[in-house]
Amino acid sequence: MKSTQVPCQLCDYGVDDGVHALFKCSSARAFWLASPLGVHSDALPDDPRQLLQAVVGALHGSDFSSFANHVWALWKHRCAVLYGGKVFKVESGLSMARGFSFLSFLTGNFKITSTVRDALGHVSLEPTDAGLKCWIDGSYDNSGDGGWAFLIQQNQTLVMFGTGFGSVSSPFQAELQALHLAMRAMARGMLQDCVIYSDCQVLCRLLNGENIFDAVPWQCFFQVQDVIQEFKASCYTCGFINREANMEAHFLANYARRNRIVSQGTSYSDLPVL
Known part of the structure; x- marks a missing residue:
């Protein structure tokens, strides 16, 4: 060289x-x-x-x-x-x-x-890695195709994941779909006291009680209100992370959108492959 x-x-x-x-x-x-x-x-x-x-x-x-x-x-x-x-x-x-x-x-x-x-595995955002942690992300392109995904870990061990795809009006709605998918999966698995991490600032602020509905795209205005009510009734909390700390969910959501994948599982061996 x-x-x-x-x-x-x-x-x-x-x-x-x-x-x-x-x-x-x-x-x-x-x-x-x-x-x-x-x-x-x-x-x-x-x-x-x-x-x-x-x-x-x-x-x-x-x-x-x-x-x-x-x-x-x-x-x-x-x-x-x-x-x-x-x-x-x-x-x-x-x-x-x-x-x-x-x-x-x-x-x-x-x-x-x-x-x-x-x-x-993720570097802990808290003093300890104990407890359930869920990373969510949505993917969107200009044609209106969306993909969304979540991954739940405990002590850096995969507990559950899921992906979905469909038509969405905005990146925000794709992120909202990821949150909804994660909460439904956690309810079915009776998983409680989970911290949900998202790189969408508007969604995190809404989930943490801020009244900023004017920042929500009008196409999903009523949907976000329903999801927030469901979130408030749960034992979950929400934390904001930057995109660089959310790469696993980011890649999985993009993968779901591009390949039109609906999947779920509880181990790395269940993850979809091309």
Whole structure:
């Protein structure tokens, strides 16, 4: 790999070539050390060919697939920082990598192992991972096709998931469908005291009692009132997360919309594949 002789724009130390950007930069080292693979990238060779040989020799099977997804996520996040005005955050990069790993699993590229299952888990948004947590998301395109999905975990173990698709008037209505699908599934399974996480600010604010119905698309005005009443009658609470921390539900909702998938299950082996 030919050196560009340009200083790294993130750490101002070292030449900003591929090896430095993806492994030797201080941000990259923190990313790899915090990843489920726990790679000490500062101990890897500086020569690109020797570095790849060391990685290939240390990884195998699904671990190598996970490694490839982490490389791509780190590069995407680095580009977003340098050219999109984002702030480099290790967890943002890792969340993106979890999304890529989850998408790879959905398309049947590798089997779930304990390492990959750990990679799919979420960093706790609370002091402990105890309790039920549900991630929801909706997907929408300009033709009016929608998809929605939810995943419920407890202690980073999948408890239940579900997907659906249909015609919707807006991204908000797709998100609303995801919430409704999740609550129906939890009611059937008699699951209570669950925190539901969404990356839709309007929906989260409504569920937390704010009177902002003027922000709701008129096509689903009455539907959202019914869903909120059902939510208030339950034992659930709602929390807002950003898209980067909701990648599993995001990818699953997109998958349901594009492939017109209705599915449900209680383990990773139940998840739909192409």
